[in-house]
Every structure is written in C-alpha cells, then in structure tokens.
Amino acid sequence: MCVRGYALYSSLQDYTCSSTDDHRTLVDYAKLKGPPECWHLFFGNAKLQVPTKDLPHPTMNPFNLWSFSSVHVYMAVIAVKAGTNATICINKFGPRLFVELQIENDLRNDIESEFTQSFGFKFLSCYSEKYFSFDFYLAPFKLTLWLGLSITLAITCAIFQAYMFVKTGEVSFTVSLSFISLLLDDFTSVPESIANGLFYRLIFTVWGPVAVLIINCYGGLLVSELNAPLESVRPQTVEDLICKSRHLLDSRVVQNISSLAKELNFESYSAYWGNLDCSTPGFCLTPSSKIDYASNDAAAEFFQSAKESFLNDKSFPSLTKENVLEWLFINPAHNTLPTGYSPQQQNYTQTKLEALVEKDIINCKEKRAYFSVVETVSAEMDFLHISCYPSKKFYVGSASWRPRRFGWEFQKVAGSTTSSGVSVVHRNLQTLVSSGIYFRLRTANFKDLSYGRKPVANDTTPSVSKTAIDGRIMTVFMICGALTLCALVALVIEGYNEFSEILNTRKDVTANEGNVLEFPN
Known part of the structure; x- marks a missing residue:
C-alpha cells in the first residue's frame, strides 16, 4: 500500500x-x-x-x-x-x-x-456633558429678548431720572431700583412725593404687569429645565447614523435592485468615489476611520469595505437589510475624510493622517464617529479617554456592524x-x-499599537466637579458677588449724597454762628 x-x-x-x-x-x-x-x-x-x-x-x-x-x-x-x-x-x-x-x-x-x-465594525464618539453653570440662567430667553429687556429697562430708568431732575433738581438711584426690583419679585419703598405723582404711576402701571409676566415665565422655564432629564440621546447603532434615505431600512419589503438604484442613484455613488471632497450637511454625523491609501486615493477603512460589497452585490436581484445599510452609509451625504485633508496633497504620512482623524474624534462639539473593528475601537477608547483626554466623554456604540466569523x-x-x-x-x-492565552495576547497587541503615540492636543479643559468649588457653587458665588457689587455701588452713591448734605449743613450752621448780632446795652 x-x-x-x-x-x-x-x-x-x-x-x-x-x-x-x-x-x-x-x-x-x-x-x-x-x-x-x-x-x-x-x-x-x-x-x-x-x-x-x-x-x-x-x-x-x-x-x-x-x-x-x-x-x-x-x-x-x-x-x-x-x-x-x-x-x-x-x-x-x-x-x-x-x-x-x-x-x-x-x-x-x-x-x-x-x-x-x-x-x-463599531463606532466611537465623543460628547460634551453640560453642567449647571451661569449659562443656565441665560438659557430660558433668547439673546434678542435679553437685549430688548435691557434696552427697555435702561430707557425707562433714564426717562424717570430725567423727570426727577426736572421736578426736584436731584437724581436718586434708589427710585430706579423700584423698577428693577419687580424683576426680582420684590419691591422697594419710594418717597411719598414721587409715589403720588401721576407720571410715576403711569410708568409703574405699564411696567408692573410686564415685569410680573416676565419673571413668572422666566421662573417657570427654569423649573422646567431643572426637572427635565439630561439631553443624553446619542446614537447607539449604525442605523442611527444614517442621515439620508433612512426610511429604506424601515421598509418591510426588500426592494429589488432597480428600484433601489433609482432611490439611491448609483451613478452618483460611482462618481463620488472619484471625488471624495464633498460637504457634509450639519445634521449628518461624519464618520472617521483609519485612513489607507488605495490606488493613490485616501479612503476610510470601513468605506473601502462597504465599497467592495457594493461592487460585488449591486447586480443581485434581491437585497438584504445589511446590503441596504452598507450602501446608505457610503452615500455622498457622509463625508468619510477627516477635516483638513486635501485630495490635492499626495504626500501625507500615516502619522499625519492618524493625527487628522484624532482631531476630529476629540472635537466633542461636532458630530463625529470613529469606525473600526471592535478591538481597535476598544484600544482607541483606552488611549483617548484614560491616557490623553480624561476630561472628555467618549462612548462606544452598542451593536457591531457587518459581524463576521474569523479563525484559522x-x-x-x-x-x-x-x-x-x-x-x-x-x-x-x-x-x-x-486557555485564554490567545485572546490575552490579541488584546495586548492592539493596546501596544498606541505605544509611543503622542496626543495631538493637550487636555487643557479641567474636569468639572458637580459639587466642588469649581462646579455649581461657582455660579452661586458669581450671582452673590454681582448683587453685592450692585449694592455697594448704590451705597457709595447714596452715601456720597448724604455726606455732601451733612457737610453743607455744617457749613451753614458755622456761618450763622459767626454772624450773630450783638445789641448795645
């Protein structure tokens, strides 16, 4: 044998x-x-x-x-x-x-x-958590309303001060506080000679209801904002990131290739691959990923994967939801290249491309998401949040996209x-x-990819504590300081006037004592 x-x-x-x-x-x-x-x-x-x-x-x-x-x-x-x-x-x-x-x-x-x-594939994104700060007191009203309210109050006080100066020859800041105090849900005493005046009563009659309406609306909006939950609605799945033709994923009937081609405009897709420099609408989340050069053109890692699937499957008579999701994701509405990348420049190094992607990820004010395989996203999360930017908030999507079985x-x-x-x-x-050795080595290998890597920016934003001195209590100090400053200004003005009157009275008394008449015996 x-x-x-x-x-x-x-x-x-x-x-x-x-x-x-x-x-x-x-x-x-x-x-x-x-x-x-x-x-x-x-x-x-x-x-x-x-x-x-x-x-x-x-x-x-x-x-x-x-x-x-x-x-x-x-x-x-x-x-x-x-x-x-x-x-x-x-x-x-x-x-x-x-x-x-x-x-x-x-x-x-x-x-x-x-x-x-x-x-x-999974995605990693960044968000900014807004704490209770001084902006909270400005949020109920728009800027135009604040400006209109300030101008109205300033004109009202100026007109009333002019009226007092013409009538009495004096200017008293205390009387103007009676109008401002209404906005603080309070009231101050007014001299009887002014309070009985028809001019004052007309102004107070008009301003009083307006001030009460404003303070009640303002207080109601503040209470509603305090009781409202935090704005924590964030994308969790890849479907949440689609910003155009999202309704195709909700369709119960799988469309054939001809109707889908009409809806998605495959010709534009092909043209888009040759011209990746496109603008992204403000409501669309911009995906970032590891950038690789293919045929002298830069393309995101996940974009290349979806593109290959598109080229292989676009002639199929029937489609799956996964196919539709892939093709929606390579829609030109999603700009897959990082901010600052220029297609005309061909001498980018891998380090430079990674730096551009990292700048997009750490910009929590923009709608950005980092796409890669699960282990790479986990390693990137450790590098960004734990090592370099602890003050920023990062999170990873709950479900993976295009799961595949891998092995030997x-x-x-x-x-x-x-x-x-x-x-x-x-x-x-x-x-x-x-024995677990295989997965332990793989995890360590992905984390070691960040060894020697330097962050592209300094984490200068301090971590805000909700109860510490640099957190919410700071707002209370700011308000108390502003009110105390206003009170001191009013005290100085009123004290100066009173002190001037006392000095003038003493001068008059002294002059009268020196001019006492003496009668002969």
Missing part, C-alpha cells in the same frame, strides 16, 4: 509505501505517512515572507514590545513547533496554515477550521496523533484559545 504525501505539484509526488497482509484496505492508512516537517503560513491570501531566521522563538516574552511585531506570527510558531518536529518554512513545500481568515459556511474536505472570534484554517495532513482526529498543530491552537 502506498500513500502519497502532500505535494504542491503532481510532478513532485511523495509516496510512502509499505507491504502489509492486512485485508482491511485504507484502514489506518494515514499512519503510514508521518506528520509534515514544515508549514506555509498565510495571512489571508498573502504568504508570510519573513525569513525563517527572523521568526520569533517559542520561549520569547510575547508581551515585550521589542520582541516581535506580530503576535499572530508568534502564536503560529507556538502552534507549529510545540510538541512537533515541524517548523514554518518559506521555500519548501508543505501544508498551508491560514491565520485570522474569514471563515465561510461552506465546509471543504481538505480543510480544518478553528473558529476563534466574531467581530465587526489548517490543511488536512497525515500523521495525526490526537484523539479528536485533528493535527497536532490544530490541537495546539485549540489549547491557546481554550
């Missing part, structure tokens, strides 16, 4: 033969061929080109940043070399080992698959020594996954 080992070409056949008198043909035939001496390592469809001498040693520390750049190569070396005499080869022929490949549903007889994880694929070989019937290399990978 002869068994042919693995050979890439038929001209290089490798047979192992043995004489046997056992009539059970093909029983234990695989034992006639020993395990392979080398494995070819592939990432996707690309074969590993690292020289054998540069491969990591199984005893190295995988958490050392300077040991080796790819943790996947390290795990492949562990899987291939642990308990075997095999190695990873480049020039020799051997079975193929595919690392982190998307696993399809169709099963092949010559391939063994090991599912490791399922992940898709092994070409079946003879010489299996495991009870489950898989190769020793396959069994070693199963051990790495079940």
Whole structure:
C-alpha cells in the first residue's frame, strides 16, 4: 500500500509505501505517512515572507514590545513547533496554515477550521456633558429678548431720572431700583412725593404687569429645565447614523435592485468615489476611520469595505437589510475624510493622517464617529479617554456592524496523533484559545499599537466637579458677588449724597454762628 504525501505539484509526488497482509484496505492508512516537517503560513491570501531566521522563538516574552511585531506570527510558531518536529518554512513545500481568515459556511474536505472570534465594525464618539453653570440662567430667553429687556429697562430708568431732575433738581438711584426690583419679585419703598405723582404711576402701571409676566415665565422655564432629564440621546447603532434615505431600512419589503438604484442613484455613488471632497450637511454625523491609501486615493477603512460589497452585490436581484445599510452609509451625504485633508496633497504620512482623524474624534462639539473593528475601537477608547483626554466623554456604540466569523484554517495532513482526529498543530491552537492565552495576547497587541503615540492636543479643559468649588457653587458665588457689587455701588452713591448734605449743613450752621448780632446795652 502506498500513500502519497502532500505535494504542491503532481510532478513532485511523495509516496510512502509499505507491504502489509492486512485485508482491511485504507484502514489506518494515514499512519503510514508521518506528520509534515514544515508549514506555509498565510495571512489571508498573502504568504508570510519573513525569513525563517527572523521568526520569533517559542520561549520569547510575547508581551515585550521589542520582541516581535506580530503576535499572530508568534502564536503560529507556538502552534507549529510545540510538541512537533515541524517548523514554518518559506521555500519548501508543505501544508498551508491560514491565520485570522474569514471563515465561510461552506465546509471543504481538505480543510480544518478553528473558529476563534466574531467581530465587526463599531463606532466611537465623543460628547460634551453640560453642567449647571451661569449659562443656565441665560438659557430660558433668547439673546434678542435679553437685549430688548435691557434696552427697555435702561430707557425707562433714564426717562424717570430725567423727570426727577426736572421736578426736584436731584437724581436718586434708589427710585430706579423700584423698577428693577419687580424683576426680582420684590419691591422697594419710594418717597411719598414721587409715589403720588401721576407720571410715576403711569410708568409703574405699564411696567408692573410686564415685569410680573416676565419673571413668572422666566421662573417657570427654569423649573422646567431643572426637572427635565439630561439631553443624553446619542446614537447607539449604525442605523442611527444614517442621515439620508433612512426610511429604506424601515421598509418591510426588500426592494429589488432597480428600484433601489433609482432611490439611491448609483451613478452618483460611482462618481463620488472619484471625488471624495464633498460637504457634509450639519445634521449628518461624519464618520472617521483609519485612513489607507488605495490606488493613490485616501479612503476610510470601513468605506473601502462597504465599497467592495457594493461592487460585488449591486447586480443581485434581491437585497438584504445589511446590503441596504452598507450602501446608505457610503452615500455622498457622509463625508468619510477627516477635516483638513486635501485630495490635492499626495504626500501625507500615516502619522499625519492618524493625527487628522484624532482631531476630529476629540472635537466633542461636532458630530463625529470613529469606525473600526471592535478591538481597535476598544484600544482607541483606552488611549483617548484614560491616557490623553480624561476630561472628555467618549462612548462606544452598542451593536457591531457587518459581524463576521474569523479563525484559522489548517490543511488536512497525515500523521495525526490526537484523539479528536485533528493535527497536532490544530490541537495546539485549540489549547491557546481554550486557555485564554490567545485572546490575552490579541488584546495586548492592539493596546501596544498606541505605544509611543503622542496626543495631538493637550487636555487643557479641567474636569468639572458637580459639587466642588469649581462646579455649581461657582455660579452661586458669581450671582452673590454681582448683587453685592450692585449694592455697594448704590451705597457709595447714596452715601456720597448724604455726606455732601451733612457737610453743607455744617457749613451753614458755622456761618450763622459767626454772624450773630450783638445789641448795645
């Protein structure tokens, strides 16, 4: 009986033969061929080109940043070399080992698959949490109303002061407080000579109801704002980010390709890919992502993925909701390039592109979202929120987009020594996954991508405490200080007038004492 080992070409056949008198043909035939001496390592469809001498040693520390750049190569070396005499080869022929490949549903007889994880795209966004501040007191009324109210009050006080000066020859700031006090839901005393005047009564009759109406509306709006919940409605799923033709996702009947093409205008989509510099409406959230150069054109990572799906599926007679979502997302209404990027400039470095994307992410006042695979988003979250910008609020969407199954694929070989019937290399990978080492190394590898990375801006905004001195209490101090200042100004003005009257009275008394008449005896 002869068994042919693995050979890439038929001209290089490798047979192992043995004489046997056992009539059970093909029983234990695989034992006639020993395990392979080398494995070819592939990432996707690309074969590993690292020289054998540069491969990591199984005893190295995988958490050392300077040991080796790819943790996947390290795990492949562990899987291939642990308990075997095999190695990873480049020039020799051997079975193929595919690392982190998307696993399809169709099963092949010559391939063994090991599912490791399922992940898709997620988004990260930033928002500003508004605390109770002085702006809260200005929020109930618009700026035009505040200006109109201030001008009206100033003109009213000026007219009344002019009236008092003409009638009495004096100017008293205290009387003007009677009009201002109505806005504070209070009232001050007015001299009887002024209060009985028809002019004062006419002004007070007009101003009084207006002031009461304003103060009640203002107080009601403040109470409503205090009792209202915080504005915390934020996008949680990818569907929440669509800003044009959103109704297509809610349709119960899946549209055919012709009607969808009419609705989405596929021709504009194709033209858009050649002219990515487009404006984004203010109500649309602008997605950012890792920028890669493809055919000398910059494009977001998730945009390229959706574009490939569009080119592959746009001729299908039936569509799924996922197809529609992908095509809605590459709508020209969503500008996928970061702010400050110029298509005319072709000398961008990867560091410069990453800096542009980071500037968009940390701008919490704009509608921005960072898209990438789940693990990259998690690592970016740790870098932005924990390491560089603790004062800013970041959050990650709840659901992933375009989830896919990923894992390793092994070409079946003879010489299996495991009870489950898989190769020793396959069994070693199963051990790495079940023990948790595989996921621990992957997580650490993604976090190490930010090693040595510098933030593009300083986190100068102090973290606001809700109860500390720099939080809500600061507003109370500002109001008390403003009222105290107004009271001091009024005290100085009134005190100066009273002090002047006292001095004038003493001068008159002194002059009268010096001019006392003396009668002769």
